[in-house]
Structure formats: C-alpha cells, structure tokens
Amino acid sequence: MSLQLSPGPTSLDRLYTAIGRMQVKHNFRCLTETDSEFPAGLAALLVTEDPQRNLEVLDACVILPEALKPLGDRISRLVAGPETAPALMQKYGIARAPAVVFLRDGEYVGSLNGIRDWNEYQVEVDRLLSGPAQPKPIGIPVRVATQQGACA
Template identity: 30%
Template sequence: MTHPLVTRLTEEFGYPALTTEAEIAAFTEAPGTHVIFVPGDARRNLETPDVAVVLPELRQAFQGRFDCAVAADSIETGLRESTGVLKTPSLIFFRDGQVLGGIPKVRDWSDYVDRITQLLSQPLAAE
C-alpha cells in the first residue's frame, strides 16, 4: 500500500507514476533534468513520507529546473540496481538519459540544496 503523502505527489502535483522500464526511459531521456523519487516501503521506512513532503518544496526552491516522477514498487529494485542508488527513500537525478547521481534517505535542507546544486551543475559524461 502506498503512503498517502506519496500518492499526493501523483494525484495533487501530477507527477507521473512510472511503472515500466519503458516509462523510465521515456521520462529520463526527454530533454531536461529529471528526478525519480524511489519511495521504498513506507511501512518499514519512516523517512519515506518526509522525502515525499520535501520533494515539491525542492522543486519550487530550484524554480522548476527539474521535473519529478515517482517509481512504482514494481520497478524500484531494477531502478536502484541500474543507477547504483540502493537505499530508499531516494531521489535519483537524470539528464538526457544519463544518471547524474542520487540523494538517498532524508537530509537536512542545506544538504539537499548543496547536493542538488552540485548535481545540476555537473556536465554529462562523454559518450
């Protein structure tokens, strides 16, 4: 069962719920910078609701410089393994289909701002 604060991201804020690898690819390969929220099991992980609350605030603080989506339970394991961001909850950042990095677990606001600033400013890896 999905936590109500995670459901709020898709229902109130309109973040897409990604349920397949094809949806992940379509979301992350679109132009721009993207964040996939990997909530994990909210029953076992008490930090999941906190990250669900802070994500829209971060998007607003960064003036929409990234868009957001939520990973469904069915794709979480594969997404975590393919990106190397294994802990949940986590925010995984992408640009042009490439993983920029992740922010696992809940953090202080200043930690989020510093890390996101760093992720948004890093160049893409050469192909």
C-alpha cells in the same frame, strides 16, 4: 450496541496516498514498469519502497516537492512506487530507498540517498544539477516485497 472496528490504513496505503498527492499537487509523473525513457532536460526521480521498512520514504514524499519548488518548470518530477523501484535501484546502484536520482536528458547525473538536512539537500541538488553527467553506478541486486501498484 456493538462497536465495529476496522483496520487503519497500511504503510503502503499511506505511501500510495502520498504518491497521489505528489502527482496532483506537485506534477510528479509516476513511472511504471513499462517506462523506458525519461523526459528531456533535467529530471528528479524519487525511488520509494514500503514505508514499513523505512519511514523516511514518507518524509521524502513531502520534502522533495518542496526542495524542487525553486526550480519551477526547469525540472521534470518523477516518482517510482515500490513495484517499479527494485529495477531502478539495481540500475542506479541504490542500496536503499528513499533515494532521488537526478538525470539530464536521460543520463545519470547523481543521486541522494535518505533524508538530509534542508541546507545540505539544497546544496547537493544544486551541485548535482549543475555538474556533468556521471558514469552510472554498478547495479546491485535488490529484493523488495510489494503489494498493489501505487501508480494509476
């Protein structure tokens, strides 16, 4: 009898599974490199990267949908996979993923980097969404190694 071993899922495989779950279960729309406009009204955009670089990325894929639940349909939900994230990180001055960028009618309102305590997350989300648009941060160059695309 021979035992055949196969490799387990990679960190990117786990991320793509999490993004797919966000799309199906929580109505997130996956941004592609050709998307140039954001929906009208409030929007929350999760910016990801390879979880092997930062395991918090997978946590954010679970926490953000739950944090946005109380807002119902009042907020559009978006996610950027690792192939789209570098340009968005540069555009919004994000030093590392995961980060959530909040927009109102396409205008930058603010962002949250990393994972936060649940209460802090809720207070910050409330503050950002009820506050005025902010000047967009100065972009920074970002380099991220990517594999296959997460959004289909």
